[in-house]
Amino acid sequence: MxxxxxxxxxxxxxxxxxxxxxxxxxxxxxxxxxxxxxxxxxxxxxxxxxxxxxxxxxxxxxxxxxxxxxxxxxxxxxxxxxxxxxxxxxxxxxxxxxxxxxxxxxxxxxxxxxxxxxxxxxxxxxxxxxxxxxxxxxxxxxxxxxxxxxxxxxxxxxxxxHPVVAEPRATEAEAAEFRETFMIGPDQPLALCLPGSRAGEVKRLGPRFDEALMRLRDREPGLRVVVPTVKGVAKLVRDMTARWPVAPIVVEATADKRAAFAAADLALAASGTVSLELAASRTPMVIGYDANFLSWHIISRLLRVDTVTLVNLVSETRAVPEFLGPACKPGAMSGALLELLENPTKRKAQLDAMERTMQRLGAGxxxxxxxxxxxxxxxxxx
Structure with a gap:
């Protein structure tokens, strides 16, 4: 064959x-x-x-x-x-x-x-x-x-x-080891920054995500940030984040990314498959996305649903906040991230939606x- x-x-x-x-x-x-x-x-x-x-x-x-x-x-x-x-x-x-x-x-x-x-x-x-x-x-x-x-x-x-249900997840021990390796205290808030896997996405979303997380750090001074990336944009991510006011931890190895997902308290992520990866690791998230003005103008006029986040769609909830197109602003995303850290009800709603999503996608x-x-x-x- x-x-x-x-x-x-x-x-x-x-x-x-x-x-x-x-x-x-x-x-x-x-x-x-x-x-x-x-x-x-x-x-x-x-x-x-x-x-x-x-x-x-x-x-x-x-x-x-x-x-x-x-x-x-x-x-x-x-x-x-x-x-x-x-x-x-x-x-x-x-x-x-x-x-x-x-x-x-x-x-x-x-x-x-x-x-x-x-x-x-x-x-x-x-x-x-x-x-x-x-x-x-x-x-x-x-x-x-x-x-x-x-x-x-x-x-x-x-x-x-969906393949996400079969992918291995890091253990609690591996998550703890990740925090220890990068000197992140067990009670220190840890956020993932996931601006996409394409160069255009990283260039467009990276600075906004950085600003959103910097604003969150103003409210949570101990916040640490990890940027998991992929081979195709790894150099771009490292060059870009080196210029950020507070340099994050950039990880590329698959094992490090899995451990980071398990160790994190929350994530700011581009719209796409990564929302399901976060759901599989039970990491509460905020979704942000924007495209070139012309592309977004056309796409937004054609949308037939009120959410593009797969966790929301599969679970038939709207538990994951999303900020798309003109709404993809650092201040708004920072506020939603802070609410996830401080509001147990919001976190539980997301975790319940994640569990339902994984079951419907074939887990087990x-x-x-x-x-x-x-x-x-x-x-x-x-």
């Missing part, structure tokens, strides 16, 4: 790696080709080109790189045709992946295609599912309420669970990567 996988960002790299590991167990001898990051490479993928080239989003961010991305799309489609896989599996990053799938289907309409991560048509642009169905045959959904949207558009779809069941692999094999055997 041969599979061509495409991932364009860190969260997709994790999904792809778990799927690859499970496929190797279920279909010994499976061959992989495609594009991925360090986690997929660790499972045996030789990436066609660095995944970081695709980690851009938003209209204003994509336009300057449009020609280069267009060349990469054509190059990738040609590589798929040359590899002749049993299935092309595209993982999130629809702006790139679905364009590749379109070219591949044009060249070979019989090529089977799978897309991992259903588009959030319940949130905005519902017609995306119908458009996607022209080039995608089968969808692997992370959220339990998504399959009906996909099947209505003409694709088969399985809810496979078969690992999502394995469920995804079974779904792909069942699709190919139909």
């Amino acid at each position: 041969k599979l061509f996988l495409l991932a364009g960002e860190a969260s997709g790299d994790k999904l792809g790696a778990a799927l690859m590991a499970a496929m190797k167990d279920l279909a010994p001898g499976v061959e992989f080709a495609g594009i991925g990051g360090p986690e997929m490479e660790a499972e045996g993928l030789t990436s066609l080109f660095p995944m970081q080239e695709l980690s851009v989003m938003g209209i204003a961010e994509v336009l300057p790189k449009y020609r280069a991305l267009k060349r990469r799309i054509a190059e990738t489609a040609q590589a798929v045709s040359a590899f002749a896989p049993d299935a092309l599996i595209t993982i999130d990053s629809p702006d790139f992946c679905l364009r590749v799938a379109h070219l591949v289907k044009e060249a070979n309409p019989a090529q089977k295609t799978v897309h991992y991560v259903a588009p959030s048509v319940w949130a905005w642009r519902p017609k995306r599912a119908t458009k996607m169905a022209k080039v995608i045959d089968h969808v692997l959904a992370l959220l339990p309420f998504e399959p009906p949207y996909m099947t209505a558009a003409g694709m088969s779809c399985d809810f496979v669970g 069941g078969e690992p999502p990567g394995l469920r995804a692999a079974r779904s792909v094999l069942a699709f190919l055997n139909r």
